Amino acid sequence: MNALVGGPHAHSGNSISRTMVLVLVALMPATLFGFYEFGWPAVFLFLVTVAAAIAAESFSLALAGKPQKPFLLDGSAVVTGWIIAMTLPPWAPWWIGVVGSFIAIVLAKHAFGGLGQNVFNPAMIARTVLLISFPIEMTQFLTPQPMFTGSSPGFLEGLEITFAGHTAFDAVSSASLLGAIKTQLGLGVPVNEVVGGSLSLTAMALGIVPGSMGETSAVAILLGGILLLATRTITWHAPVAMIVTMAVLAGLFQAIDPGRYPGPAIHLVSGTFLFAAFFIATDYVTAPATGMGKLIFGAGVAALTFIIRTWASYPEGIGFAILLMNAAVPLIDHYVRPRIYGRTRSGEPIRYEET
Amino acid sequence: MKMFRIKGGIHPDERKDLAAGKAIETVPLPSLLRIPLQQHIGAPAVTVVEKGDEVKKGQLLASARGPVSAAIHAPTSGRISAIGRFVAPHPSGLPGQTITMRPDGKDEWGELPAPIDDPFSVGPDIIAERVAASGIVGMGGATFPSAVKLGLRNRNKLETLVINAAECEPYLTCDDRMMRERSEAVIDGIRILRHALGVERAIIAIEGNKPEALAALKAVCSANQFKDVLIARVPTRYPMGSEKHLVQTLTGKETPARALTADIGVVVHNVATCYAIREAVRFGRPLISRVVTVSGGAMARTGNFEVPIGTPISHLIDHCGGFNKEPDRLLLGGPMMGQPISSTRTSVVKGSNGVLALGPDETPARQTMPCIRCASCVSACPCGLTPFEMAGHIRKEELDAAVKIGLLDCIACGSCAWVCPASIPLVQYFNYAKGKLTAQQRAKHKQEETKRLTQFREERMERQKKAKQEAMARMKAEREAKKKADAEKKRAKQETIGA
Ligand code: SF4
Ligand code: SF4
Numbered sequence: 001m002n003a004l005v006g007g008p009h010a011h012s013g014n015s016i017s018r019t020m021v022l023v024l025v026a027l028m029p030a031t032l033f034g035f036y037e038f039g040w041p042a043v044f045l046f047l048v049t050v051a052a053a054i055a056a057e058s059f060s061l062a063l064a065g066k067p068q069k070p071f072l073l074d075g076s077a078v079v080t081g082w083i084i085a086m087t088l089p090p091w092a093p094w095w096i097g098v099v100g101s102f103i104a105i106v107l108a109k110h111a112f113g114g115l116g117q118n119v120f121n122p123a124m125i126a127r128t129v130l131l132i133s134f135p136i137e138m139t140q141f142l143t144p145q146p147m148f149t150g151s152s153p154g155f156l157e158g159l160e161i162t163f164a165g166h167t168a169f170d171a172v173s174s175a176s177l178l179g180a181i182k183t184q185l186g187l188g189v190p191v192n193e194v195v196g197g198s199l200s201l202t203a204m205a206l207g208i209v210p211g212s213m214g215e216t217s218a219v220a221i222l223l224g225g226i227l228l229l230a231t232r233t234i235t236w237h238a239p240v241a242m243i244v245t246m247a248v249l250a251g252l253f254q255a256i257d258p259g260r261y262p263g264p265a266i267h268l269v270s271g272t273f274l275f276a277a278f279f280i281a282t283d284y285v286t287a288p289a290t291g292m293g294k295l296i297f298g299a300g301v302a303a304l305t306f307i308i309r310t311w312a313s314y315p316e317g318i319g320f321a322i323l324l325m326n327a328a329v330p331l332i333d334h335y336v337r338p339r340i341y342g343r344t345r346s347g348e349p350i351r352y353e354e355t
Numbered sequence: 356m357k358m359f360r361i362k363g364g365i366h367p368d369e370r371k372d373l374a375a376g377k378a379i380e381t382v383p384l385p386s387l388l389r390i391p392l393q394q395h396i397g398a399p400a401v402t403v404v405e406k407g408d409e410v411k412k413g414q415l416l417a418s419a420r421g422p423v424s425a426a427i428h429a430p431t432s433g434r435i436s437a438i439g440r441f442v443a444p445h446p447s448g449l450p451g452q453t454i455t456m457r458p459d460g461k462d463e464w465g466e467l468p469a470p471i472d473d474p475f476s477v478g479p480d481i482i483a484e485r486v487a488a489s490g491i492v493g494m495g496g497a498t499f500p501s502a503v504k505l506g507l508r509n510r511n512k513l514e515t516l517v518i519n520a521a522e523c524e525p526y527l528t529c530d531d532r533m534m535r536e537r538s539e540a541v542i543d544g545i546r547i548l549r550h551a552l553g554v555e556r557a558i559i560a561i562e563g564n565k566p567e568a569l570a571a572l573k574a575v576c577s578a579n580q581f582k583d584v585l586i587a588r589v590p591t592r593y594p595m596g597s598e599k600h601l602v603q604t605l606t607g608k609e610t611p612a613r614a615l616t617a618d619i620g621v622v623v624h625n626v627a628t629c630y631a632i633r634e635a636v637r638f639g640r641p642l643i644s645r646v647v648t649v650s651g652g653a654m655a656r657t658g659n660f661e662v663p664i665g666t667p668i669s670h671l672i673d674h675c676g677g678f679n680k681e682p683d684r685l686l687l688g689g690p691m692m693g694q695p696i697s698s699t700r701t702s703v704v705k706g707s708n709g710v711l712a713l714g715p716d717e718t719p720a721r722q723t724m725p726c727i728r729c730a731s732c733v734s735a736c737p738c739g740l741t742p743f744e745m746a747g748h749i750r751k752e753e754l755d756a757a758v759k760i761g762l763l764d765c766i767a768c769g770s771c772a773w774v775c776p777a778s779i780p781l782v783q784y785f786n787y788a789k790g791k792l793t794a795q796q797r798a799k800h801k802q803e804e805t806k807r808l809t810q811f812r813e814e815r816m817e818r819q820k821k822a823k824q825e826a827m828a829r830m831k832a833e834r835e836a837k838k839k840a841d842a843e844k845k846r847a848k849q850e851t852i853g854a
Contacts, residue, residue, distance in 0.1 A: 006783035008769030009690040009711075010367050010525060011719035014776040016727060070722050116725040116777075235734075289730040289741060333744075340761045341362075341599070341738040342612035349612040352619050 016115075020075030022233045026224035027082055027279065033220040034213040037144040038090035040158025042213050046085040048162070049097030053081025056105035064110060076115055080104050083123040083279060086214030087272060088130075089140045093165045096137055100126040120326045121286045128319040139179065141210035178271050178315040181262055204269045211271070218269040225278035234282040237291045241298025242277040243268060249306045261310065272318045273305065280318075286326045293329075293336040300325045356558075356587045359607040361600050363737035364592040365770045367525050367691065369564060370717075374650040375528040377658035379536055382674050384431055384458045388665035390416065391443050392452045394704040395492040395500055397423030399452055408435045411465025413641050416454055419487070425500045425705075426490035428641040430663035432465070433458040444668075444687055444704055448697030456665065467639035474547045474636045479508065482551040482636055489635035490705075491642045495519055495530075495596065495625035496688055498706035501632065504622055508552050511617040516549050516557040517605060520626035521589060521596040523562060524689025527709045529646040530626050532659040534561070534568035541626060542575045544633030545584055548624060557584050559626070560601055562591040593691060594768040598623045600737055612764055627708075647707055649675050652714035653682035662703045668710055669699040682712035690717075691769045721778040732771035732781060738764050742771035746784040754788050754795075762788055 035043050057077035061068050071077075084100045104122035112118040131138045145152040153161055203209055207217025215221070228234045246267050253261035268274065281287060281301055288297050301321045308317025339345050392399040400417035404410060410429040417427040436457045443451035468488060471477055487502030507513065522530040534541055549557040561569050569588055576584050589595055589604050599610040602621045610616050616623055624632075627646065634640040643664055650657040655676035662671060668687075672678070686693040687701075688709055696710075703710070732742040740761040748757040765785050772781040 005684065005695060006780055006786065007690070007692060007694070008773050008782065009684050009686055009693065009695075009713060009718055010773060011721065011778065012365070012367070012774050013719075014731070014774060015721070015778070016724050016776050019729070019776055070724065074724060076727075114725065116727040284727050284729040287728075289728060289733050289743070337741055337760070338362075338733065338736075338739040340612065340740060340764050342610055342614070342764065343739075349614065350609060352608075352611050352614070 029220035029223040030214040039152040041161040042090035044162035049085035050081040052098040052101035060110035090213040237294035238281040238298035239277040245302035385670040390665035395425040414465040430643040432463040444701035489641040494627040514620040518559040523596040538571040544629035651712040653712035686711040724777040731774040735770040
C-alpha cells in the first residue's frame with residue numbers, strides 16, 4: 001500500500017494512447033476511401049510510411065536514452081506516420097514515405113525534445129520538406145483508379161509501383177485540382193471553365209478527383225471530424241475558424257472577380273484544407289491552449305492558406321500556413337489566456353460593492 | 356430557482372451507491388481515544404486538564420487559543436491517560452500534541468451549558484458565544500471555526516446564508532444521510548443560523564444526485580411553512596462544493612480574488628455544521644462526534660457512522676470488518692481532495708468526513724507521460740488557470756512565473772489532474788510550489804527580522820561609540836583647558852614674582 005501518494009486519487013481514465021486510438025479511428029473513413037480510390041500502391045505506401053514512423057520513433061528514443069515501451073505504446077508515432085501517408089501522392093515511391101517519416105519523427109519531433117515538445121507539426125514539416133526537395137515525386141497525382149476495377153493495378157503491380165518505381169501507369173497521372181486551376185489561370189482560362197467538366201463539385205466532395213491519398217474525400221474527412229468532436233477529442237474552435245475564414249475570404253474575392261478567384265466551395269473541399277482543419281490544426285502539441293487562441297490560430301491558418309494559394313507559386317499552401325502559425329503559438333498562448341476566477345483579464349482582483 | 360453556470364469542472368465517477376443506502380449507525384466506544392489539539396485551522400487548542408484527571412462527557416479538555424482556534428471537549432467519560440505528541444491525521448505523519456483518553460464505559464454527561472429553548476428570541480451574540488464554546492468548526496473539511504464566521508456579520512453586510520450540502524466528492528454520503536435521517540434537526544439548525552446572522556434567507560444547495568435528501572428537507576419546510584429556507588438543486592458537477600463556485604452558481608456573483616464570499620454578502624456553512632450548531636444551541640452539547648462515511652471497494656463493509664472524535668481509524672475499520680482485499684490507498688476524506696492516511700493509529704477528527712479504502716481498480720496507478728498540451732486541464736479548471744503551464748514553470752523552479760499566472764488562485768480541487776491524459780500529478784506540483792513559497796516567505800521574514808535586529812544592534816553600538824568618543828573628547832578638552840589654566844596661573848605667578 002502506497003500511503004503517501006498525492007491526490008487526486010481518482011482519474012478520468014483518459015490517456016494519451018486512448019486519444020491517439022480515437023484519432024486513428026477517425027482517420028479510418030478517409031484512409032479506407034483512399035485505399036479504394038488508389039488501389040494497392042496506396043496500401044503499400046501507407047504501410048511503409050507507418051512502419052518507418054515507428055522505426056524512426058524507436059531509433060530516436062534509443063538515441064535519447066528514453067524507455068521504448070511507454071513511448072512506442074502512446075501511439076503518437078503511428079498517428080504521425082499515418083497522417084503523413086494521408087498527405088502523400090498515393091503512388092509515390094516507398095522511399096518518399098520513409099524519408100517523410102524520418103524527417104517528421106527525428107527532426108521535427110525528437111530534435112525538439114520528443115513527445116509534447118515540438119513546436120511544429122511533424123507531418124507538416126515532412127510534407128513541406130518533401131515538397132521542396134522532391135517536387136516531381138510530390139506532385140504526381142493521378143485520376144482515381146478504384147480498386148477492383150480494370151484500371152486498378154493488382155497486388156503485384158502495386159508492389160512494383162511502390163517499390164520499384166514502375167512507370168507503366170504514368171499515363172494516368174495528372175495535376176491536382178488546385179494545380180490545374182493555377183496553371184489554367186496562368187493561361188488565361190477563367191475559373192468556371194477549369195472547374196467544369198470532370199472536376200465537378202460533387203466529385204470533389206465525394207473525393208473522386210486527383211489528390212493525395214487521404215485528402216480527396218470531404219465526406220470521409222467530415223465523418224472522422226464529427227467523431228473527433230463527438231468524443232471531445234478535439235474542440236470545434238480551430239476547424240470552425242478555419243472553414244469560416246476561408247469561406248469569407250474566398251467569397252469576398254470571388255465577388256470582386258469571379259473569373260480570377262475560385263469560390264469558397266472549391267477552396268474548402270480541395271487539397272488538404274478540410275483534412276488540415278480537423279486533423280492538423282487540432283494537433284494538441286502545436287496549437288494554442290485556449291478556445292480563443294484556437295480561433296485565432298484557425299483563422300490565421302486559413303488566411304495564410306488563401307494568400308499562398310492565390311498569390312504565391314505553390315498551389316497548395318496549407319503546409320506553410322500551418323508551420324507559420326505554429327511559430328506564432330507561443331505568442332498567442334502568452335497573450336490569450338483564460339480569465340482567472342475572481343480577477344479581471346489584467347489580473348487585478350475584480351471589484352465588488354463594499355457590503 | 357435560477358442557476359448560473361460556472362466555468363470548468365468535471366464529472367468524476369460518483370460511487371456514492373456504496374454507502375448512500377446505509378443508515379447512520381453508532382460505533383461502540385474504542386478502548387482509547389486520541390484527541391489531537393489541532394483539529395481546525397489556526398493555533399492548536401490549549402489543554403485545561405492534566406494526566407490522570409477524570410473527565411465527563413462534554414467536559415472542556417482544551418480551550419481555544421487565538422482568533423481562529425476552537426475548543427475541544429471530551430467525547431465520553433473517562434480518564435486522561437496521557438498528554439503528549441502523537442502521530443497526527445495529516446499526510447506528513449508528523450506528530451502533534453494529543454490528549455489520550457481511556458473511556459470508563461459509562462458515557463456519562465458532565466455539566467453542560469443551559470439549553471437555549473427559544474434560540475429565535477436571543478441575540479446573535481449569545482448564539483455565537485455558544486457556538487464558540489462548543490468548539491464547532493466547518494465540518495465539510497475546511498475546519499474553519501464556525502463562531503468566527505458568525506462574527507462576520509459585524510464586518511460585512513450579509514444578505515444570504517448558503518448551506519453547502521453539495522457533497523460533490525465521490526464516495527462521501529455522510530451529509531446525504533444526515534439530511535435524509537435528521538431533516539428536522541438540520542432545518543432547525545439552518546434556521547437558527549439564519550437568525551444568528553440576521554439575514555433574510557437561507558439557501559440549501561444540494562447536488563441533483565441526492566433526490567431523497569432533497570425530498571426530505573422539502574417535506575420539512577413545506578409541512579412547517581418555513582419561508583426563510585429555500586432548497587436549491589444544483590448541478591452535479593465537481594467542484595460544486597467549493598464555496599466561491601457554489602455562491603456563484605446560486606447568485607451569479609463572483610467572489611473577487613483574495614476576498615471572502617462574505618465580502619459579496621454571502622456566508623456559507625456546511626450542512627453538518629448546522630446540525631452541530633443546533634445541538635449546541637438547543638441542548639448545550641459540544642461537538643464531540645461526527646458522521647463519517649466508510650467506503651471504498653477494499654472495505655469489507657461500507658456505511659455511515661456516528662463516530663466519537665478521537666476514535667482511532669483502525670477501530671472504525673475493524674468495526675467494519677476490515678478489508679476484503681489489500682487496499683491500494685487509504686484516505687481521509689474524498690478521493691479528489693482527501694489525504695492519504697499515514698497511519699491507521701491516527702484518529703477521526705472534526706473535519707473527517709470519510710475513511711476510504713480504495714482497491715487497485717479504483718485508483719489511478721498510471722504511467723506519467725510528458726505533457727502533450729492537450730489543454731484538457733485548462734478546460735477543466737474551475738478557476739480559469741492554465742495548469743500545464745504552471746506545472747511547466749514549477750518543473751523549472753520558476754515559482755514567480757507560476758505565481759504570476761495564478762498559482763495562488765488554485766484551490767487544489769484536482770480537476771486538472773483528474774482529466775490529464777498524461778497522468779501528470781499536477782496538484783502535487785502546485786502543493787510543492789505553494790509549500791516552497793510559504794517556506795521562502797517564512798525564511799525571508801526571518802531574515803528581515805534578523806537584519807532588523809542586527810541593524811538595531813549596530814546602531815546602538817554606534818551610538819554608544821559616539822557617546823564614548825564625545826565623552827573622551829569632552830574629558831580631553833577639559834584636561835587641556837585645565838592645563839592651560841594651570842599654565843596661565845603659573846605664568847601669572849611668575850610674572851608677579853618677576854615684577
Ligand atoms: S491535461 Fe495534462 S497533458 Fe493535457 S495539457 Fe494539461 S498537463 Fe498537459
Ligand atoms: S487543482 Fe488548481 S489548477 Fe487544477 S483544476 Fe483545481 S484550481 Fe485549477
